[in-house]
Amino acid sequence: MNLPNLLTSLRFLLIPVYIGIFASGHMIPAFLVVVAAGVTDVLDGYIARRFGQITATGEMLDPLADKLMLITVILSLLFAGYISWWAAGAMFLRDLGMIAGGLFAHFRGKKSVPANWMGKLTTVLFYAAIMFIFFEAPFAQPYLWAVIAFSFVTSFVYLLSYKAINGKIETQQGQIGEQKEA
Numbered sequence: 001m002n003l004p005n006l007l008t009s010l011r012f013l014l015i016p017v018y019i020g021i022f023a024s025g026h027m028i029p030a031f032l033v034v035v036a037a038g039v040t041d042v043l044d045g046y047i048a049r050r051f052g053q054i055t056a057t058g059e060m061l062d063p064l065a066d067k068l069m070l071i072t073v074i075l076s077l078l079f080a081g082y083i084s085w086w087a088a089g090a091m092f093l094r095d096l097g098m099i100a101g102g103l104f105a106h107f108r109g110k111k112s113v114p115a116n117w118m119g120k121l122t123t124v125l126f127y128a129a130i131m132f133i134f135f136e137a138p139f140a141q142p143y144l145w146a147v148i149a150f151s152f153v154t155s156f157v158y159l160l161s162y163k164a165i166n167g168k169i170e171t172q173q174g175q176i177g178e179q180k181e182a
Contacts, residue, residue, distance in 0.1 A: 002053045004062075007044035011037050011065040015072050022076045030076075031134040037069045038127050045115070060106055063115070066123065067095045073130055082133050083144065090148045094155055105162065113161045118154045125150060 001009075014037045022030035044062060048054045071092065078088040105112050125147040132140035 002048075002055065002058075004044040004048035004053050005055060005058045007040045007047070008058060008061045008065050011040050011069060014040075015069055018069070018072060019076065022080075027134055031131065034069070034073055034127070034130060037065075038123075041066055041123070059112060060102065063102060064099065067099050070126060071095055077130075077133055083141075087141075087144055087148065091151075094148070094151050098155060098158070101159075101162070105166075110162075110166050113158050113165060116157070116161070118157055122147070122151045122154045 014033055018030055018033040018037075021033055041062070044058070048058055074083070074088050074091050077083045078085065102112060104110075129140065129144040129147045132143055137143075
């Protein structure tokens, strides 16, 4: 357990804190919990890269913590009537697909795709959309749909990267196996 993984674990703990605050009707403090989760996400990634503390556990738990927090926020906004079922459904489809894909890759021993600039930008854009929704900006809903569309593009790029990385690994393993047989 290193500091980045501890910060990731803190994000899991912030989920019930957010639920309690949001359910009590305190929108600004609830939003601040979401911001705190975002800050821990940035910090854990920075510390892990800067100090060479990247672990396989962190690579799996970090995106899971992000997705679970985002799903929690989506559900709360949906049930409070701030976003539509269609928007929530599109976000769930994308995020559950990413979680399932990540778990599938992990348990099949495949190499996962590290976060790229598009994934990081998508996260920032989602946090901005959430802020606009919390503060009831008049353009919040169209902005949210634009971010949802961009998130699907990002997912497609990740899928292509996953196939490219794991295709190279399988090709290399095949070549090594052929060399051993010869």
